[in-house]
Amino acid sequence: MAQSSSPGAEATAAARFAHVIGWGKAVPEKVMTNDDIAAFVETNDDWIFTRTGIRQRYIAHEAESTATLAYNAARQALEVADILPTDLDLIIVATSTAENIFPSTASQVQDWLNASEAGAFDLSAACSGFVYGLQLAADSIRAGSINAALVIGAETMSRIIDWTDRSTCILFGDGAGAVILRASDAPGGVLSSVLRSDGAGADLLAIPSVGSIDAKDSPAGANGNQFYKISMAGGEVFKFATRVVSESIEQACRLAQVKVEDIDLVIPHQANRRILQAAARKLGIDITKFMSNVEHYGNTSAASIPIALCEAIEQRRINNRDHIALVGFGGGLAWASMIIRWGVPKPSEQHGSLIKRQQRHVQYRIARLRRLRRRVARRLQSSSF
Numbered sequence: 001m002a003q004s005s006s007p008g009a010e011a012t013a014a015a016r017f018a019h020v021i022g023w024g025k026a027v028p029e030k031v032m033t034n035d036d037i038a039a040f041v042e043t044n045d046d047w048i049f050t051r052t053g054i055r056q057r058y059i060a061h062e063a064e065s066t067a068t069l070a071y072n073a074a075r076q077a078l079e080v081a082d083i084l085p086t087d088l089d090l091i092i093v094a095t096s097t098a099e100n101i102f103p104s105t106a107s108q109v110q111d112w113l114n115a116s117e118a119g120a121f122d123l124s125a126a127c128s129g130f131v132y133g134l135q136l137a138a139d140s141i142r143a144g145s146i147n148a149a150l151v152i153g154a155e156t157m158s159r160i161i162d163w164t165d166r167s168t169c170i171l172f173g174d175g176a177g178a179v180i181l182r183a184s185d186a187p188g189g190v191l192s193s194v195l196r197s198d199g200a201g202a203d204l205l206a207i208p209s210v211g212s213i214d215a216k217d218s219p220a221g222a223n224g225n226q227f228y229k230i231s232m233a234g235g236e237v238f239k240f241a242t243r244v245v246s247e248s249i250e251q252a253c254r255l256a257q258v259k260v261e262d263i264d265l266v267i268p269h270q271a272n273r274r275i276l277q278a279a280a281r282k283l284g285i286d287i288t289k290f291m292s293n294v295e296h297y298g299n300t301s302a303a304s305i306p307i308a309l310c311e312a313i314e315q316r317r318i319n320n321r322d323h324i325a326l327v328g329f330g331g332g333l334a335w336a337s338m339i340i341r342w343g344v345p346k347p348s349e350q351h352g353s354l355i356k357r358q359q360r361h362v363q364y365r366i367a368r369l370r371r372l373r374r375r376v377a378r379r380l381q382s383s384s385f
């Protein structure tokens, strides 16, 4: 699936554009270094860093979940955007580590934010999920069906890692990143995207789980791997990733009518520094134009692109009117690229934000009280039976 907002349409009065107006990230407090991992599997910091570029990752504690990390990132994004949760029309959480098949993580976040006007659903496209979600939200905005969307990538990969498998447990980490997209008549924002999948590569990267096939008597998933644990053919995935990153960025650039050399910053899925180096070589882009923070976070799957986007903004690597390329790749196999032209006046630059901040806090408090009231009501109901 390839989409373009056709930059030529900018002249028409009715044109709507989908701009990023808010962003936020959240990671657990606990850091796990390569040396920490070397204490329980046979590996070492030098091997891990040389092969992957990773030095450390964040690991959720017991009380943290994909939903709590998503909620914290979402609150930050609402602060930056300076809009109310009730202004949101849609919440998408891209994740492979939801606590439930349903209710969705997105519905939990919707309730906690008191985003009472928003539809909410989880999206399963592994490490490409965030770009898939952003594309769906941008299209809904441009079509005029919604005005504002919250798109989150959130994961607790530590819960689906086989901690005895040194070839995978070194790679992943936990975290969440969120972005708010809003309609605007200012040209720019999401210009194009390319979404792709090759299900023939399903066995190369998978988390088998019990779904529509009744697997109660099976010891393992279809690919012979443990249920609810990640399995990966590392070498094959490496080759696939280096190929699709460059190909799909080129395709998205063509759709956006932007030259590859005019891309100011590539924000790729943070899987492995060597994959990014190989992709940069193939594209003929200097590696300094590739945002990389894999050293500090490891691979946080669907969360890695929005976390890297937040860090790029914090490091002032993104300026108004810059062309940004996002690219995700991973399980499915699935991959996705997107070109964004950055920049729209933020609402907070036009209105005083103190009142909105207080209104947001009131909404979060209302949501907490409503949850408390529901819990008490359920307890009273069950004790009366």
Ligand code: COA
Pocket: 042, 043, 044, 047, 048, 051, 052, 127, 166, 167, 170, 232, 233, 234, 235, 237, 238, 241, 271, 272, 299, 329, 330, 331
């Ligand atoms: N520490 C030390 N040695 C390790 C190790 C570890 N953590 N993991 C594997 N090894 C060993 C292997 O057992 C093997 O030993 P052998 O030669 O005696 O059999 C040797 O290192 C080489 O293993 P190999 O799997 O060929 O290493 P590699 O160079 O392909 O690197 C990955 C492995 C996982 C780092 C690499 O394949 C990779 O990054 N793939 C992409 C993974 C990815 O990004 N997935 C997510 C995409 S979304």
